[in-house]
Amino acid sequence: MRAETRSKRRWHIAIFLAPAVLVYTALMILPLFGTLKLSLYQQVDQQQVFVGLDNFRTLFGDxxxxxxxxxxxxxxxxxxxxxxxxxxxxxxxxxxxxxxxxxxxxxxxxxxxxxxxxxxxxxxxxxxxxxxxxxxxxxxxxxxxxxxxxxxxxxxxxxxxxxxxxxxxxxxxxxxxxxxxxxxxxxxxxxxxxxxxxxxxxxxxxxxxxxxxxxxxxxxxxxxxxxxxxxxxxxxxxxxxxxxxxxxxxxxxxxxxxxxxxxxxxxxxxxxxxxxxxxxxxxxxxxxxxxxxxxxxxxxxxxxxxx
Amino acid sequence: MQRVRHNLLNRALAHAALITYTIIALFPVVIILINSFKTRKAIFRHPLQPPTPDTFSLIGYETVLKQGDYLHYFQNSLIVTVGSLFFILLFGAMAAFALSEYRFKGNTLMGLYLAIGIMIPIRLGTVAILQFMVAAHLVNTLTALILVYTAQGLPLAIFILSEFMRQVSADLKDAGRIDGLSEYRIFFRLVLPLVRPALATVAVFNMIPIWNDLWFPLILAPGEETKTLTLGSQVFIGQFVTDWNAVLSGLSLAILPVMILYVIFSRQLIRGITSGAVK
CATH class of the missing domain: 1.10.3720.10 (MetI-like)
Incomplete structure (x- = not known):
C-alpha cells in the first residue's frame, strides 16, 4: 500500500515536469550542444566531417x-x-x-x-x-x-x-x-x-x-x-x-x-x-x-x- | 527650518532632473507621432510643431494601410505572443509545482538544470535550432516561434513561480489530499488560483521581449504568411525610406499596440519588478 502511493506520487512528478523539461531540453540545451558539435565539423563535399578545433584555429589564425x-x-x-x-x-x-x-x-x-x-x-x-x-x-x-x-x-x-x-x-x-x-x-x-x-x-x-x-x-x-x-x-x-x-x-x-x-x-x-x-x-x-x-x-x- | 528649506531644494532639483529626463525619454516618440499626422511639407518645414488644421494629413496612414499587411502581421504577433505565454505559464507552473512541492532524488539538480537558461541566451543555439526546425518541417510556421519562445521563457518562469509556490500553505494542500483530491486537482484547483499574481508577473515580463523580438522571426519565420509585426514593420519601413509620411505612419502603427499593452499592464509590470520577484 505504502509503496503503491509512493510510486503513484512519482508519476505525478514526472508528468508535472515532463512538458517543461522536454521543450527546454529540445530547444535550449540540445541546440547548445548541437552548436558545439557543428563548431567541430566542416562541410566537405556535401558531408559533415569532424575537424576538431580547426574552425577555432581558422577563427583566430586566418x-x-x-x-x-x-x-x-x-x-x-x-x-x-x-x-x-x-x-x-x-x-x-x-x-x-x-x-x-x-x-x-x-x-x-x-x-x-x-x-x-x-x-x-x-x-x-x-x-x-x-x-x-x-x-x-x-x-x-x-x-x-x-x-x-x-x-x-x-x-x-x-x-x-x-x-x-x-x-x-x-x-x-x-x-x-x-x-x-x-x-x-x-x-x-x-x-x-x-x-x-x-x-x-x-x-x-x-x-x-x-x-x-x-x-x-x-x-x-x-x-x-x-x-x-x-x-x-x-x-x-x-x-x-x-x-x-x-x-x-x-x-x-x-x-x-x-x-x-x-x-x-x-x-x-x-x-x-x-x-x-x-x-x-x-x-x-x-x-x-x-x-x-x-x-x-x-x-x-x-x-x-x-x- | 534650514532642514525644511534643504528638503524643498532637494525636491525641486529632483523634479527638474526627472522632468528633463522624461522629456529625453519621450521626445523621439512624440516627434514620430505628431509628424505622422502632417503633410510632407510640414514634416520638413516645422518638424517640432504639432499638426494644425492646415498641415494635418493622413496620407501616410493611407499608403501604409493600402500596401502593408499590418493587420495580418498584427494577428501573427498576437498568436505567437499569446500562444507562447500560455505554454510558458502552464508548463512553467507545472514544473515549478513539482520542484517546490515534492522531495525527490535530483530535485536540486533539476532546478539548476532548468536555471541555466536564465543566464545563457537561447540565441546562441540558433544555428542548431534552425536545423532542428528544418528537419521538423517547422520553418515558416508560427509553431516554431511559439516553441522557441516557450523554451526561452521557461527558466525564469519556473524560478519565479517556484519561489511563490513555496509560500502556499502546506495545510491547505494536505487538507485537499485528505478530502481525496488528486495531485493534479490540488495543483489546478488549489495552487494555481493562489499564485495568480505571480503568473501575471511572469506573463508581463515575457510579453514585451516576445512581441518585440526580431532575431527569431527573421531566421525561423521570414515568410510573408508568418511575419510578425516587428519583422513586418522592419521590412516594410525599410522599403519606404524616401516616403517620409509612410515611414512615420508605419512607425506610429507599430508603436500603437505596444503602448496599448503597456497602458493596460504597466501597473502589473512595475509592481512585478519592484516587488522583488526578480531579485
Whole structure:
C-alpha cells in the first residue's frame, strides 16, 4: 500500500515536469550542444566531417577571420563599457531621485521613463535614424537652438561616431531597467537604518553615498551581469540601424551581427553554419565567463550586505 | 527650518532632473507621432510643431494601410505572443509545482538544470535550432516561434513561480489530499488560483521581449504568411525610406499596440519588478 502511493506520487512528478523539461531540453540545451558539435565539423563535399578545433584555429589564425572577430569583440566591449558608464549611473541616479521621500508624480516619471524600454528595436532604431538624419534636420535644429549647431555630424554615417551613437541609443532605450531594479532595492532598505544615519547627521547626498549605495551593491551587481549578457548578445539595434553589414565599413560590428552574417552569408560570401556555430560558441564562452565571474566572485562576496 | 528649506531644494532639483529626463525619454516618440499626422511639407518645414488644421494629413496612414499587411502581421504577433505565454505559464507552473512541492532524488539538480537558461541566451543555439526546425518541417510556421519562445521563457518562469509556490500553505494542500483530491486537482484547483499574481508577473515580463523580438522571426519565420509585426514593420519601413509620411505612419502603427499593452499592464509590470520577484 505504502509503496503503491509512493510510486503513484512519482508519476505525478514526472508528468508535472515532463512538458517543461522536454521543450527546454529540445530547444535550449540540445541546440547548445548541437552548436558545439557543428563548431567541430566542416562541410566537405556535401558531408559533415569532424575537424576538431580547426574552425577555432581558422577563427583566430586566418587574418580574414581573426580581424573580424577581434573587431567585433572590441566593438562589443566598447558597447558594454558605454552601457556601464552611462546607462547604469543614469538609472541609479533616477532611482535615487525617485526614492526621495514625499516626491510627487513618482508614478508618472517612472511610467514615462520606462516607455522606451517597451518599444521594439525596430521602432527605436528607425525613430532615431530619422531624428539624427541630416535630411530631416531635427537634430541640427535642436543644436542650433542651444547655439551648438557646429557640433552636428551625420553621426550614424561616420565610422568614428557610429558605434558610440548606437550604444547611446541603446542606453536611451534600456535606462528603465536599472532604474526599476535600483528603485526596488532602495525601497527595500529599512527606514530604521536611514533614521539611525540621520541621528548621526548623515542626510541627503551623504546618506546616499554612505548608506544607500553600499546597501544596493547586490542589485548593481545583478544589473551589471544583466547588462553584460544583454550586450554581448546584442544584434537587433545594429541590424535595424546599420544593416547586416554593420555599416559604415563594419564600424558598428558586434558579435551578434558577425554571427548573423557568417551564418547566413552576404553578398560576396556564402553562409557557413560551421563557422557561425564557432562564433556562437565563442559568444557562449564569453557570456559564461562573465556569469561565472559574477556568481563566484561578486555574488558570494555581496551576501553579507543582505538583510 | 534650514532642514525644511534643504528638503524643498532637494525636491525641486529632483523634479527638474526627472522632468528633463522624461522629456529625453519621450521626445523621439512624440516627434514620430505628431509628424505622422502632417503633410510632407510640414514634416520638413516645422518638424517640432504639432499638426494644425492646415498641415494635418493622413496620407501616410493611407499608403501604409493600402500596401502593408499590418493587420495580418498584427494577428501573427498576437498568436505567437499569446500562444507562447500560455505554454510558458502552464508548463512553467507545472514544473515549478513539482520542484517546490515534492522531495525527490535530483530535485536540486533539476532546478539548476532548468536555471541555466536564465543566464545563457537561447540565441546562441540558433544555428542548431534552425536545423532542428528544418528537419521538423517547422520553418515558416508560427509553431516554431511559439516553441522557441516557450523554451526561452521557461527558466525564469519556473524560478519565479517556484519561489511563490513555496509560500502556499502546506495545510491547505494536505487538507485537499485528505478530502481525496488528486495531485493534479490540488495543483489546478488549489495552487494555481493562489499564485495568480505571480503568473501575471511572469506573463508581463515575457510579453514585451516576445512581441518585440526580431532575431527569431527573421531566421525561423521570414515568410510573408508568418511575419510578425516587428519583422513586418522592419521590412516594410525599410522599403519606404524616401516616403517620409509612410515611414512615420508605419512607425506610429507599430508603436500603437505596444503602448496599448503597456497602458493596460504597466501597473502589473512595475509592481512585478519592484516587488522583488526578480531579485
Amino acid at each position: 587574418p580574414n577571420w581573426s580581424e573580424s572577430f577581434w573587431r567585433a569583440l572590441k566593438n562589443n566591449t566598447w558597447f558594454f563599457i558605454i552601457h556601464m558608464l552611462v546607462q547604469n549611473p543614469i538609472g541609479i541616479a533616477i532611482a535615487a531621485m525617485l526614492s526621495v521621500p514625499a516626491l510627487r508624480f513618482k508614478g508618472f516619471y517612472r511610467t514615462a521613463i520606462f516607455i522606451p524600454t517597451i518599444l521594439s528595436f525596430v521602432i527605436v532604431g528607425f525613430a532615431w535614424k530619422l531624428i539624427l538624419s541630416p535630411l530631416w534636420g531635427i537634430a541640427p535644429d535642436l543644436l542650433k537652438m542651444v547655439g551648438l549647431k557646429h557640433l552636428f555630424h551625420p553621426w550614424l554615417g561616420k565610422e568614428e561616431y557610429a558605434l558610440t551613437t548606437i550604444a547611446l541609443i541603446s542606453v536611451w532605450q534600456f535606462v528603465g531597467i536599472p532604474m526599476m531594479l535600483i528603485y526596488a532595492a532602495l525601497l527595500s532598505i529599512p527606514d530604521e537604518i536611514l533614521e539611525a544615519g540621520e541621528m548621526d547627521g548623515i542626510t541627503g547626498m551623504k546618506a546616499f553615498w554612505k548608506i544607500k549605495l553600499p546597501l544596493i551593491l547586490p542589485s548593481i551587481g545583478i544589473i551589471s551581469i544583466l547588462t553584460f549578457v544583454g550586450n554581448f548578445n546584442a544584434f537587433d539595434l545594429v541590424y535595424t540601424m546599420e544593416g547586416a553589414m554593420a555599416a559604415p565599413n563594419y564600424s558598428t560590428e558586434v558579435m551578434g551581427t558577425f554571427l548573423f552574417r557568417t551564418f547566413f552569408g552576404h553578398q560576396t560570401q556564402p553562409g557557413d553554419p560551421n563557422m557561425g556555430a564557432t562564433i556562437a560558441m565563442m559568444m557562449f564562452f564569453i557570456i559564461l565567463t562573465g556569469v561565472v565571474i559574477y556568481l563566484f566572485l561578486i555574488q558570494t562576496r555581496m551576501r553579507r550586505y543582505q538583510f
